[in-house]
Amino acid sequence: MYPESDDLKDYLVSDAIIDWRSPAVQQKALELTQSLPDEVAKARCLYEWVRDVIPHTNDAGLDIVTCTASEVLQHGTGICFAKSHLLAALLRAVNIPAGFCYQVLRLNPPDDSEYVLHGFNAxxxxxxxxxVRVDARGNTNGINAQFSIKKEQLAFAMDLAADEFIYEAIFAAPVDSVVRRLREHRTLEELWLDLPQSL
Structure with missing residues (x-):
């Protein structure tokens, strides 16, 4: 894996989607990390909080679509992409650089040949x-993603023989195709029919 930009400041930006300067996001980041001694402990704490406390919208049986970090925090849910937006915002709020990673997976393996894009963080x-890459999607249905500084443990293993793969770039901002879809669709049911298949 490699960063899209060599300037770490690009991975600390607050913008319309990763809106970590919003008071609610800043407050939550500080609340969760203020007693922790170092950046690794803070990163682990924020990751595990988003993974475990903010349910994946589909797992929760909800029909809302969230996009910005503050929306995910406010509504308490998001799909993988939205959860990655919140995690990046919380990390950036405590001055830990965070970026975006994407993986191409089969939608319903092993039978399905339809592919879907999945989002997580570095x-x-x-x-x-x-x-380090981490996946805050949520550990349900046998998924066991973990924070590790030694051995990467993401939500979904790749089947290279089935042409599944991870894009090696670490993006400084969420990709436009993802943001556009999260903005366009009002319900998860609509969004599920229009998920990006690749970058």
């Missing part, structure tokens, strides 16, 4: 001088 840990 975190830059300054004290270790390394990027």
């Amino acid at each position: 975190i830059y840990l300054t004290t270790l001088d390394k990027w």
Whole structure:
């Protein structure tokens, strides 16, 4: 994996989607991390909070579509992409650089040949001088994604023989095709019929 930009400041930006300067996001990030001693502990805490406390919208049986970090926090739910937006915002709010990663998976393996894009995060840990990838999608139905600085443990294993893969770039901002769909659709039912299949 490699960062799209060599300037870490690009991975600390607050913008319309990763709106970490919104008071609610800042407050939540500080509330969760203020007693923790270092960036690794803070990153782990924020990751596990988004993974475990903010349910994936489909798992929760909800029909709302959230996009911005503050929307995900306000409504308490999001699909993988939206949850990655919130996690990046919380990390950036405590000065930990965070970016976006994407994976192409089969929608319903092993039978389905239809592919779908999946989103998660990469975190830059300054004290270790390394990027680590984490997937806050939510551990349901046998998924066991974890925070690890040694061995990557994402939500979905890849079947290379089935042409599943992870894009190696770590993006500084969410990709337009993802943001556009999250903005266009009012219900999860609509969005599910128009999920991006690749970048």
